[in-house]
Amino acid sequence: MKSNKILWGAVLVFLLSLGAFVFVNRKSARKGMPIVVDNTQKKQEEKIEPFVLKEGMSPISGVECENWKRRPFAIMYSGDMDARRNFRALSQADFVLEMDHRPMHGQPRVMGVFQCATPTAMGPMRSGRTDHISVAASLDAIYVPWGGSSVGKNLLKKHLVDHIDCNGEVPPIGYPPACRKDASLLVAPLRSAGPAFSNLAELIKIAKANNYRLVNKGKGFHHQADLPREKRPAFGQVNVKVVYPYRVMYKYDPETNSYKRFLIKKEGAIPKPDIDQANKKQYAPKNIITIITKKEAWKTDIDYKGQGLMDPWEGIDEEHRQRDNGQYPNFQLGDPWFDTKFEGPARFFFNGQDVKGIWKKEKGADKPFRFYDDKGQPIEFVPGQIWMHVLPQDRSVSYYDEPSSK
Numbered sequence: 379m380k381s382n383k384i385l386w387g388a389v390l391v392f393l394l395s396l397g398a399f400v401f402v403n404r405k406s407a408r409k410g411m412p413i414v415v416d417n418t419q420k421k422q423e424e425k426i427e428p429f430v431l432k433e434g435m436s437p438i439s440g441v442e443c444e445n446w447k448r449r450p451f452a453i454m455y456s457g458d459m460d461a462r463r464n465f466r467a468l469s470q471a472d473f474v475l476e477m478d479h480r481p482m483h484g485q486p487r488v489m490g491v492f493q494c495a496t497p498t499a500m501g502p503m504r505s506g507r508t509d510h511i512s513v514a515a516s517l518d519a520i521y522v523p524w525g526g527s528s529v530g531k532n533l534l535k536k537h538l539v540d541h542i543d544c545n546g547e548v549p550p551i552g553y554p555p556a557c558r559k560d561a562s563l564l565v566a567p568l569r570s571a572g573p574a575f576s577n578l579a580e581l582i583k584i585a586k587a588n589n590y591r592l593v594n595k596g597k598g599f600h601h602q603a604d605l606p607r608e609k610r611p612a613f614g615q616v617n618v619k620v621v622y623p624y625r626v627m628y629k630y631d632p633e634t635n636s637y638k639r640f641l642i643k644k645e646g647a648i649p650k651p652d653i654d655q656a657n658k659k660q661y662a663p664k665n666i667i668t669i670i671t672k673k674e675a676w677k678t679d680i681d682y683k684g685q686g687l688m689d690p691w692e693g694i695d696e697e698h699r700q701r702d703n704g705q706y707p708n709f710q711l712g713d714p715w716f717d718t719k720f721e722g723p724a725r726f727f728f729n730g731q732d733v734k735g736i737w738k739k740e741k742g743a744d745k746p747f748r749f750y751d752d753k754g755q756p757i758e759f760v761p762g763q764i765w766m767h768v769l770p771q772d773r774s775v776s777y778y779d780e781p782s783s784k
Contacts, residue, residue, distance in 0.1 A: 437598025664762025
C-alpha cells in the first residue's frame with residue numbers, strides 16, 4: 379500500500395511538471411519570446427555556397443579582373459625591416475610567398491605574384507633563391523629578381539624557367555624603366571638595400587621582346603564563395619612564430635572576411651599594422667597558407683647526383699663555390715631539381731576557420747601545388763589574395779579563436 383502511494387505521487391509530480399512546461403512555453407509564444415528547445419538536438423551541417431571559377435576570374439586568386447588570362451609575374455621583394463617600411467604594391471599581388479633566405483637566420487624574403495594588377499612601382503626589390511624560382515614556376519609566372527645566389531643564377535642560366543633579371547647578371551635582363559632605382563619612392567631610409575623598383579607594364583614589353591609566352595597556362599587553385607556575414611566567427615588570430623623582428627600576427631576581420639596583418643618587433647611589443655606604402659592600407663589577405671618543412675643549406679661536400687638530383691654546383695667556379703658553401707637555403711618544398719620531398723603538413727586559414735591538412739606537388743617545374751584537408755578533400759580558397767608562409771622545422775604557427783595575450 380505504501381509503495382502504491384509513492385508511485386502515484388511520482389506520477390502526479392511528473393504531470394504537474396509537464397503542465398507547467400506547456401503553460402510557460404505557450405505564454406512565451408504569445409509574448410513573442412523564444413520557445414525552449416532541446417539543445418542536445420544535432421544541428422545539420424551548414425554548407426558554404428557553391429562557387430564556380432568562371433571566365434574573367436583569375437585562376438590564382440579567384441577574383442574577377444581584366445587581366446585574368448595574362449601570364450603572372452613573380453617579383454622579388456627584400457625582407458629586412460628597412461625595406462618593409464617601404465614596401466609598395468604588394469597588397470595588389472594575387473599570391474605572396476614569404477620564407478627565409480639564409481640557412482643561418484630566420485630573416486624572410488618576400489615574392490609577390492601579380493596577374494590582375496599592373497603596378498608601376500613594385501619593391502624595394504632584392505635577389506631570390508631557388509625555392510622562389512620553383513614556386514614562381516608552379517604558378518606559371520615569369521620570375522623577376524634583382525640578382526640571386528650563385529646556385530639560383532646557375533639555374534636561370536640553364537633556361538629552365540622564364541625570367542627577367544633586373545640586376546643585369548643573367549640575360550634576359552631588365553633595364554629602365556622596367557627596372558630602376560628611384561629614391562623618391564622611399565618613405566624611410568634604407569641601410570641594407572638599394573631603392574630598386576620595377577614597373578610591370580614595362581616588364582611585359584621585355585617579356586614580349588624575348589618571345590616569352592604572355593598567356594597564362596597555370597591551373598591555379600580551387601575556390602569557394604565567401605562565407606555569408608552572419609555565419610562568420612567574431613574572432614580569429616593567427617600567430618606566425620618566426621624570429622623577431624619579423625614575427626607576424628593576423629587578426630581576422632569578419633566584416634571583410636580577411637586577415638589584417640601585423641608585425642611584432644620584439645617580445646611583449648605592441649603589434650604594428652603592416653602597411654603598403656603605395657596605398658597606405660594595411661595588408662589583409664583573404665587566405666593564409668602555412669607550411670613547415672625541412673630547411674637545408676647548399677654544401678659542396680654533398681653528393682647530390684648520387685641522390686638522383688641535379689648538381690647545384692655544376693658550372694659554378696671554385697671561388698664562388700667556396701664563398702657560397704653553406705650560405706643559402708634549400709627548403710624541401712617539392713622543387714623538381716634538388717628536392718626529395720613532395721608533400722607534407724600544412725595549415726590553412728580562410729573564412730575565419732583553422733583547417734589542418736597537407737600540401738602536395740608532382741615533380742616538374744610547371745606542376746602546381748595542390749592542397750588538401752585532413753579528410754583528403756581539396757582546399758577551396760575564398761576569392762582574394764593568398765599569402766603563403768614557408769617555415770623551417772624550428773618555427774611554429776598557432777591559432778586562437780578568442781582574444782589572447784600571446
